Amino acid sequence: MSAEKRILDALYEFVARELLDGEADELTPTTNLLALGVIDSLSMVSLRVFMERTFGVRLPDGVQPEDFATLNALAEMIQRLEGKPGEAVKRLA
Amino acid sequence: MSGSDRRLDWLLSTSARRAPGAPALRAGGREVTYGQLDEMADHAASALAAAGVAPADRVGVWLDKSTAAVAAMQGALRLGAAYVPVDPASPASRAATILSDCAVAAVVTTADRAARLAEAGADGAAHTRILVADGPDGLRFAGGAAPTDRPPQRASQGSARELAYILYTSGSTGRPKGVCISHEAALAFVDWAVDLVGARPADVFANHAPFHFDLSVLDLYAAFSAGACVSVVPEAAAYSPRSLVDFLTGERITVWYSVPSALMLMIEHGGLLDIEDLPLRHLLFAGEPFPIRFVRTLRQRWPGLPMHNLYGPTETNVCTAFTVGEIDPERARPVPIGKATCGDRVWAVTDGGREAAVGEEGVLWVSGPTVMLGYWGHPPVGDAPYCTGDVVRRIDGENFDYAGRRDDMMKVRGHRIEAGEVESCLLAHPEVREAAVVVTGEGMSARLVAYLAGQDGDGERRRPSLIAMKQHCAARLPRSMIVDAVRWLPELPRTGNGKVDRLTLRRWAAEQNEKKREPA
Numbered sequence: 001m002s003a004e005k006r007i008l009d010a011l012y013e014f015v016a017r018e019l020l021d022g023e024a025d026e027l028t029p030t031t032n033l034l035a036l037g038v039i040d041s042l043s044m045v046s047l048r049v050f051m052e053r054t055f056g057v058r059l060p061d062g063v064q065p066e067d068f069a070t071l072n073a074l075a076e077m078i079q080r081l082e083g084k085p086g087e088a089v090k091r092l093a
Numbered sequence: 094m095s096g097s098d099r100r101l102d103w104l105l106s107t108s109a110r111r112a113p114g115a116p117a118l119r120a121g122g123r124e125v126t127y128g129q130l131d132e133m134a135d136h137a138a139s140a141l142a143a144a145g146v147a148p149a150d151r152v153g154v155w156l157d158k159s160t161a162a163v164a165a166m167q168g169a170l171r172l173g174a175a176y177v178p179v180d181p182a183s184p185a186s187r188a189a190t191i192l193s194d195c196a197v198a199a200v201v202t203t204a205d206r207a208a209r210l211a212e213a214g215a216d217g218a219a220h221t222r223i224l225v226a227d228g229p230d231g232l233r234f235a236g237g238a239a240p241t242d243r244p245p246q247r248a249s250q251g252s253a254r255e256l257a258y259i260l261y262t263s264g265s266t267g268r269p270k271g272v273c274i275s276h277e278a279a280l281a282f283v284d285w286a287v288d289l290v291g292a293r294p295a296d297v298f299a300n301h302a303p304f305h306f307d308l309s310v311l312d313l314y315a316a317f318s319a320g321a322c323v324s325v326v327p328e329a330a331a332y333s334p335r336s337l338v339d340f341l342t343g344e345r346i347t348v349w350y351s352v353p354s355a356l357m358l359m360i361e362h363g364g365l366l367d368i369e370d371l372p373l374r375h376l377l378f379a380g381e382p383f384p385i386r387f388v389r390t391l392r393q394r395w396p397g398l399p400m401h402n403l404y405g406p407t408e409t410n411v412c413t414a415f416t417v418g419e420i421d422p423e424r425a426r427p428v429p430i431g432k433a434t435c436g437d438r439v440w441a442v443t444d445g446g447r448e449a450a451v452g453e454e455g456v457l458w459v460s461g462p463t464v465m466l467g468y469w470g471h472p473p474v475g476d477a478p479y480c481t482g483d484v485v486r487r488i489d490g491e492n493f494d495y496a497g498r499r500d501d502m503m504k505v506r507g508h509r510i511e512a513g514e515v516e517s518c519l520l521a522h523p524e525v526r527e528a529a530v531v532v533t534g535e536g537m538s539a540r541l542v543a544y545l546a547g548q549d550g551d552g553e554r555r556r557p558s559l560i561a562m563k564q565h566c567a568a569r570l571p572r573s574m575i576v577d578a579v580r581w582l583p584e585l586p587r588t589g590n591g592k593v594d595r596l597t598l599r600r601w602a603a604e605q606n607e608k609k610r611e612p613a
Binding site for chain 1: 328332333334336339354355362506537560561567575577579
């Protein structure tokens with residue numbers, strides 16, 4: 001399995017289970033989660049924690065909302081961050 | 094009324110005359126002085142005048158929070174017109190509904206949003222002049238031409254009873270309704286707030302709320318009144334409690350005003366309590382009850398920090414307030430909403446129709462200088478008192494606790510939501526025959542749950558997915574009104590007199606919520 005697919009699958013599973021109560025029919029990698037209110041200031045907190053624990057990456061300061069609007073955007077960002085050890089979290093929860 | 098009545102736009106122009114070099118506004122990584130903001134407001138006024146905006150007209154402002162948005166709002170006021178801030182995250186169809194409802198003479202927006210407005214095919218939009226504010230340097234007409242220069246518009250003249258701005262709020266009949274606030278009403282609130290915090294030029298006000306939300310009135314105008322600086326919270330920071338806390342310390346914010354939800358996230362996930370040298374002089378919150386344990390935590394961490402709970406529906410600006418002192422260790426209820434402010438009078442009326450005595454509950458009424466002129470398109474309310482619909486408990490001679498509501502207005506993290514507006518939207522979906530929405534959970538965990546009955550047909554008919562229903566809502570409603578969960582029923586439960594049984598629906602939603610929390 002490619003790294004991108006692995007990240008996307010893990011994100012999909014998290015969003016479906018935790019943010020959509022398992023009702024993920026028609027959720028696609030390009031669904032705009034921000035515009036649908038699936039990702040908001042509150043759910044972003046648990047998404048951040050999930051990303052730190054699962055991928056060991058922390059969203060950098062100044063990240064723009066469009067960088068986490070879709071599963072694809074999130075996966076791309078995680079891949080970018082994973083490649084940069086300086087951005088990874090040193091202390092894993 | 095005399096021509097020398099005070100006007101809301103004078104706050105900025107007066108401070109600009111007094112201290113043109115003082116910092117006025119920080120937004121998007123750029124700081125402008127009072128002199129610069131004054132010039133930008135003048136330029137916006139000239140551009141709007143060239144677009145045909147006249148006194149008493151309305152000007153829509155559909156922009157992200159920015160220096161350009163503030164300049165456009167001030168520019169409209171300087172012409173004697175009123176501004177109408179529209180939720181920057183709103184779908185174009187709702188923005189178009191609002192802009193045509195109050196028949197704006199011009200809209201200041203971005204090129205991208207202008208195109209979406211045109212697509213939404215707003216009635217009357219064809220006759221509305223569109224001004225584009227894309228760059229940092231002023232407005233241009235949608236065609237591309239920059240407006241011709243006109244003489245400076247330093248300040249408006251006219252009666253203080255005239256309309257200054259319209260804030261659209263959720264409407265129970267399915268359409269947003271425009272709350273009309275006069276110069277006088279806004280100033281009565283701003284003057285009180287300036288006094289409350291002892292605002293001074295060295296202050297830095299945070300602006301957390303969007304401009305279509307009435308909390309922003311305090312941030313902008315209390316700062317302008319005092320010649321202080323207002324610093325706009327970047328949009329992305331809303332998604333990161335840590336960034337909000339970094340913003341507070343990095344910007345050396347001295348006055349913070351937001352919904353409690355933001356503060357709860359900052360306390361629990363942003364490290365707010367770890368700040369060693371808190372720059373704040375005053376902490377203000379409003380819009381929803383603040384659970385007492387958080388307020389207690391803040392009080393223990395900073396025993397001397399003045400904290401104020403402000404209360405008032407958009408229709409009354411702020412009409413009561415409570416300054417938090419020592420907190421009774423036994424107290425379980427949120428802090429009181431307090432006593433009348435801003436020269437207003439408030440009282441509670443019991444179900445029996447008399448004024449509530451100490452210890453009794455009643456619906457809160459307000460009269461006084463901060464009360465709205467009325468809803469746009471409806472008769473003015475004049476000096477009639479305003480019934481908030483909020484149930485309060487009188488706790489002593491002058492103070493009140495908030496107790497709840499008896500109608501279908503709901504609050505989700507400070508956002509006011511009329512069930513009727515969301516239900517109208519859901520009913521517009523071809524698969525939906527009946528719809529009712531309820532809120533379950535409190536504070537941070539509040540969720541909007543829709544109960545739907547589908548169109549008749551074979552029983553195995555496939556119902557639209559949650560994502561599909563969310564997409565349906567997102568095309569028509571602000572984000573705060575998008576449903577979080579959908580439950581399909583054969584039909585909705587009804588009470589004896591045929592009305593939807595919301596009590597039962599709330600109980601079901603609460604039970605479902607409980608089940609969800611149980612470990613699998």
